[in-house]
Amino acid sequence: MLEVKDLHVTVEGQEILKGLSLTIKAGEVHAIMGPNGAGKSTLSAVIAGKDGYEVTQGTITFEGQDVLEMEVEERARAGLLLGFQYPVEIPGVKNIYLLKAALNAQREARGEGEIPAPEFMKLIKSRIAEMKMDASFLQRAVNEGFSGGEKKRNEILQMLVLQPRLAMLDEIDSGLDIDAMRVVADGVNSLRAEDRGILLVTHYQRLLDYIVPDKVHVLVDGRIVKSGDAELAKELESRGYDWVLEESAA
Amino acid sequence: MSDVQTFLDRLAERTETRRQAHGPEPTWIAARRQAGAARFEALGFPTRRVEEWKYTDVRPIAGGDFALAETADFSPAAAAALTLPLDAHRLTFVDGVFSAELSQLDGLPAGVALLPLSQALDENHEAVGGPLGRLTGVEFSPFAALNTAFMEEGALLRLAPRTVVDKPIILQFLSRAGETPVMSHPRILVEAGSRSQATVIEHHLGEADAANFTNLVEEIILDRGANLTHYKLQEAPLGDLHVASIHVEQGRDSRYTSFNLNLGGGLVRNDLVTDLNGEGAEANFNGLFFGQGRQHVDNHTLANHNAPHTYSNETYKGILDDRARGVFNGKVIVKRDSQKIEAYQSNANLLLSDRAEIDTKPELEIYADDVKCSHGATTGQLDEEAVFALRTRGLDEQTARGLLTLAFAGEVMEQVALDAVAERVELAVAGKLPERFNLAGLVETAVALHEDEE
Numbered sequence: 044m045l046e047v048k049d050l051h052v053t054v055e056g057q058e059i060l061k062g063l064s065l066t067i068k069a070g071e072v073h074a075i076m077g078p079n080g081a082g083k084s085t086l087s088a089v090i091a092g093k094d095g096y097e098v099t100q101g102t103i104t105f106e107g108q109d110v111l112e113m114e115v116e117e118r119a120r121a122g123l124l125l126g127f128q129y130p131v132e133i134p135g136v137k138n139i140y141l142l143k144a145a146l147n148a149q150r151e152a153r154g155e156g157e158i159p160a161p162e163f164m165k166l167i168k169s170r171i172a173e174m175k176m177d178a179s180f181l182q183r184a185v186n187e188g189f190s191g192g193e194k195k196r197n198e199i200l201q202m203l204v205l206q207p208r209l210a211m212l213d214e215i216d217s218g219l220d221i222d223a224m225r226v227v228a229d230g231v232n233s234l235r236a237e238d239r240g241i242l243l244v245t246h247y248q249r250l251l252d253y254i255v256p257d258k259v260h261v262l263v264d265g266r267i268v269k270s271g272d273a274e275l276a277k278e279l280e281s282r283g284y285d286w287v288l289e290e291s292a293a
Numbered sequence: 294m295s296d297v298q299t300f301l302d303r304l305a306e307r308t309e310t311r312r313q314a315h316g317p318e319p320t321w322i323a324a325r326r327q328a329g330a331a332r333f334e335a336l337g338f339p340t341r342r343v344e345e346w347k348y349t350d351v352r353p354i355a356g357g358d359f360a361l362a363e364t365a366d367f368s369p370a371a372a373a374a375l376t377l378p379l380d381a382h383r384l385t386f387v388d389g390v391f392s393a394e395l396s397q398l399d400g401l402p403a404g405v406a407l408l409p410l411s412q413a414l415d416e417n418h419e420a421v422g423g424p425l426g427r428l429t430g431v432e433f434s435p436f437a438a439l440n441t442a443f444m445e446e447g448a449l450l451r452l453a454p455r456t457v458v459d460k461p462i463i464l465q466f467l468s469r470a471g472e473t474p475v476m477s478h479p480r481i482l483v484e485a486g487s488r489s490q491a492t493v494i495e496h497h498l499g500e501a502d503a504a505n506f507t508n509l510v511e512e513i514i515l516d517r518g519a520n521l522t523h524y525k526l527q528e529a530p531l532g533d534l535h536v537a538s539i540h541v542e543q544g545r546d547s548r549y550t551s552f553n554l555n556l557g558g559g560l561v562r563n564d565l566v567t568d569l570n571g572e573g574a575e576a577n578f579n580g581l582f583f584g585q586g587r588q589h590v591d592n593h594t595l596a597n598h599n600a601p602h603t604y605s606n607e608t609y610k611g612i613l614d615d616r617a618r619g620v621f622n623g624k625v626i627v628k629r630d631s632q633k634i635e636a637y638q639s640n641a642n643l644l645l646s647d648r649a650e651i652d653t654k655p656e657l658e659i660y661a662d663d664v665k666c667s668h669g670a671t672t673g674q675l676d677e678e679a680v681f682a683l684r685t686r687g688l689d690e691q692t693a694r695g696l697l698t699l700a701f702a703g704e705v706m707e708q709v710a711l712d713a714v715a716e717r718v719e720l721a722v723a724g725k726l727p728e729r730f731n732l733a734g735l736v737e738t739a740v741a742l743h744e745d746e747e
Contacts, residue, residue, distance in 0.1 A: 091685050092684075092685075093681060094677075094681070114684075114689075114690075115681065115684040115685060115690075116684045116685075116687050116688060116689050116690065116693075118685075119684065119685050119686055119687035120687045124685070124686075125685050127682070130682070131676070131678045131679050131681075131682040132679075133676075133679045133682065133683070133697070133700070134700060134703075135697075135699070135700025135701060135703035136683075136696055136697070136700045141683070141686060144686075144688055144692075144696075144726070145686035145687045145688065148686075148687035148688055148689070149687050152687070184700075201686065205686070205687075
């Protein structure tokens with residue numbers, strides 16, 4: 044589904060990713076862990092198409108398409124969706140507007156017509172209930188005045204409505220208390236499906252108690268230095284990152 | 294030949310033709326005309342050395358030679374395509390000339406007089422002579438003086454006490470593309486009796502290639518408790534030049550709500566003044582100006598708090614792209630002894646291009662000590678993080694930018710109760726959006742969801 048090969052990325056002249064390779068198959072949940080400054084957020088930002096990241100080498104393909112050749116919105120319409128670590132406040136644009144416009148943009152790209160109003164209402168209603176959000180959130184401007192936890196829930200709400208092919212969640216656990224973490228994790232778990240990939244970027248193992256990944260990768264200094272299963276995350280939690288660094292240096 | 298002389302010559306020609314066709318005018322009109330001409334001749338066109346005109350260069354007007362239109366010919370189909378799709382009472386002027394064909398005056402409710410000024414003068418010129426020119430005298434500006442010298446057509450709206458007009462009243466000004474540019478000096482007079490209520494939409498529009506000059510004077514008198522909502526929807530062609538002096542006089546407990554929505558016109562200058570003369574009077578000035586290309590939009594507003602317990606609230610939003618230029622000058626004057634007044638003013642501007650420019654100047658002059666006043670002005674750019682965030686949800690870049698631009702105007706647009714008007718603004722500011730922004734459909738969806746919950 045997603046194939047990243049030998050990816051080198053520089054930001055303001057500094058090389059952040061130094062030959063990263065990663066393959067995610069449909070149905071899999073991958074977690075990328077690593078110390079601060081390893082380049083974790085850079086990877087998802089580059090896949091989503093954020094400005095200011097220069098790919099100097101390597102390729103990203105998503106279901107056979109060259110992702111680096113696609114516009115930001117084309118990536119989204121193809122089903123690559125990024126959940127932000129720091130969701131942006133968009134004053135004046137109502138949540139419900141964004142959800143409907145985004146859903147219809149995606150449908151249009153697939154050659155489908157606009158979603159009929161009753162169907163949309165039904166969909167939204169069940170999704171906000173899943174995220175334990177009040178309907179009043181729909182009328183509020185996107186993320187404006189939301190608490191940290193509400194913003195993260197809102198990101199997952201968008202995922203539940205848009206049903207991406209590959210969901211990338213950048214530090215979705217940061218700033219969440221335990222209750223909010225559970226709601227967010229339940230939301231992510233409900234996204235798990237045979238035909239969908241999920242990429243979690245996280246600093247802490249804590250999230251992975253709730254969302255058990257199929258694969259865990261350790262990202263250090265711009266490269267994946269070790270991969271394993273969910274057990275690897277537990278090992279990192281108890282032993283820290285140093286042993287991985289030593290092992291990879293050896 | 295001086296710029297001023299060109300206009301005075303046109304005036305002399307016009308006065309002569311009118312005399313030949315209709316005989317002598319009532320003396321008061323002739324006298325005002327002369328006073329206007331004399332004042333205009335003495336002042337000349339304003340230069341940028343004059344503080345009030347510092348940022349607005351009127352040479353495109355002063356240097357022009359504008360004829361006066363003789364006919365109101367305009368294809369009904371073309372007019373229908375341009376007009377606001379609203380069930381309304383309608384007066385239409387083409388280059389300043391009244392068009393009975395394009396007007397809709399049947400079925401006016403009792404207590405409402407809506408007619409072209411020329412007709413009102415024919416029927417009873419003395420009844421018009423009292424209020425006309427009382428608020429906007431020839432001293433107000435060279436343009437007001439020029440208007441007074443040329444005045445002959447426009448609209449008169451009188452509302453008897455307690456009259457409530459349900460349908461909006463549209464005053465429509467069409468600008469034609471022709472071989473020679475023309476000018477018009479419309480005069481609008483509104484007299485709203487006590488506790489009357491109406492919505493007036495003043496709509497400027499026309500053929501894309503038109504390049505005419507409109508010099509409007511508008512006087513609005515609100516008696517005790519009268520409530521007038523006044524939309525000024527400026528969609529004139531980009532070659533049009535437009536100067537308007539709007540003067541409101543507010544009696545006790547009256548309410549005036551202005552929506553000054555400026556989308557079109559090459560050079561536009563609005564002076565909007567209200568005199569809050571009675572306790573409990575309230576003025577709401579909502580403004581949105583959107584400029585592209587080399588459009589120039591200048592809004593000068595003034596709220597005179599002449600009585601205690603009066604209220605003014607002003608929100609102006611400016612959006613400027615390309616090399617467009619905007620001016621906002623909002624002034625509040627609180628007279629001595631006008632205690633317990635409230636005056637709020639804000640101007641926020643969004644510059645979409647490095648070459649766009651805004652000059653903003655909020656001014657407060659307060660001579661009373663027990664008042665609540667605030668003012669502020671901000672200028673910024675679109676939030677690129679927000680543009681990216683919207684694109685990551687599948688909205689194309691143009692739509693994302695349009696949406697955020699429209700959202701910037703949200704505070705003003707939320708107050709616009711007429712969908713047909715809001716749609717015009719949405720389309721101009723944001724282009725075609727995937728969903729109706731902030732409008733009924735979505736709101737209803739959310740409301741329905743709420744109800745479903747309960």
